[in-house]
Amino acid sequence: MNPAPPQDLEATLLRIAGGARLFGLGWFVLLAAVAWLQHGDAIVRPAWLVVPALAAATWALISLVAVRRRRESAVAPSLLAVDTLIAAAALLAPSQAGIGDVLFYGGLPLIVVGIGAIRGSGAAWSMASALVLAVLVRIGVSSVADVVGSISQILTYVGGAFIFTWVARILRSSETARLLYAEAAARAEERAEISRHLHDSVLQTLALIQRAAADPSQVTSLARRQERDLREYLYGTPRSPGSGFADGLRAMAADVEESYRVAVDVVTVGDAPTSHRIDELLAAAREATVNAAKHAEVDHVSVYGEVLGDVVTVYVRDRGKGFDPAQIGSGRRGIEDSILRRLEAVGGSAELRTGPEEGTEWRMQVNV
């Protein structure tokens, strides 16, 4: 399994690569200018130096723009190739200007190898090889063969490639280890959170169920509450009253279930965004459901809500004892009136069907 690439570290390394390139090029241009001026009174000015120095200055600008505009990564192969060319030109150029300069300009090639190492060991080694080749060519063509200086340069680039590659690898692997550790820690935390939740809710409920074993209605109510809670936890469908008609109806049912120890089954078809009318319909549905839970003497109430075009309808039904609408106590009358008035106030309607031993069914309706 490959861990995700450590993004922070890579971004930093790319910034370092870009900065080092500008620094190396600037340093080289500055030194070239100084060398040119110092030889100002000599018969032969180091004209060769002008070409790589101008190239370096131009390249500094181009690479800066390219990287800034995100056209290229700071360690794109094309950029690295130009870096290598300029460094090689710098190595070849001062061969006429004397030994001191040769050591002097060694800085740019070393930095270039470092930039290559940020891309990877392959890039670092091929760039170092190109530079070593340039040094060998210089030894071959130069009349003033500075063998000791050239060998020390070769060792510098090879050693540089080795050290830079090694440092980049260490940095990356420690970053990867850090990320793996952080990931493992996050997983452990998640597991701890799950077991905490299971303990707090499921185990507690199971304990309550064992204690309430003699009371079936309480056992059912505990089990249903736990079921709802677990579903929410697992599938992340929180009941948030007010987020829509269907959610509101389910939330209402869950609430009545918990308060009155009846099972309230909800089926919805279609949905509608919440509104004042819908809130009133939900409130009326709640009264009807509570009424059934309190008076019907049933363990189970069915709630059906549907949105058909512009019309939202809720049916609340129980198979309980029902009653004779002509002879009912003022308490129930009051609830009926309140349901009717509530819906009529928002242009809706309500209808009750019942009879002794026939159960009750409310049909409540509003327009969206």
Add this chain to the structure above:
Amino acid sequence: MADAGERLKVLVVDDHDLFRSGVKAELPDDMLVVGEASDTEAAVELILERRPDVVLLDVHLPGGGGAQVVAQVKRRAPEVVFLALSASDAPQDVVSVVRAGARGYVTKSIHPQELADIIRRVASGDVVFSPRLAGFVLDAFAGDVEVGDPELDSLTDREREVLRHIARGYTYKEVAEALYISVKTVETHVSSVLRKLQLSNRSELTRWAVERRLI
């Protein structure tokens, strides 16, 4: 189909031991549990060997799922009747197993007495829709059909009316009384809805089926 006097042969497929033993203990004396299986492959083999009248089938099973069991058995033994049971109410679960060929669907929280009644009904050829399944079907067949077979892809007004009553919690008998039709007519409507549910290519249904990797 079971003759009167003969015990109804039931096979229980569920990966939860607790649920299987619970069902076994709760079924009445006129039903006989002829086998139990806990994964897809074992279930298919056992059903083909024991030939039960009704298979109680969990929607979620290791090794495939309830819908695969139905599909595989139907190919070789189309007479076996499946009743899907599920702890989940997700439409894709329910619809996938019904589309595969189950004759009904109920949730696992169903009362044992009611479960026994429903097993008898599916065994005698009825289709059993729970209120929730009726709700799913109404949802899936809502709106106009864009393309396809208008006969299969839409419900008649009468079918819609029957489903709405079932969704409201009515039994078939209560639906019949409310709509002034016979129970037999209610059953005919529900069978016809089941056929549409299984054969229609309405996008809601195929989407649910795809979510369960059925197609």
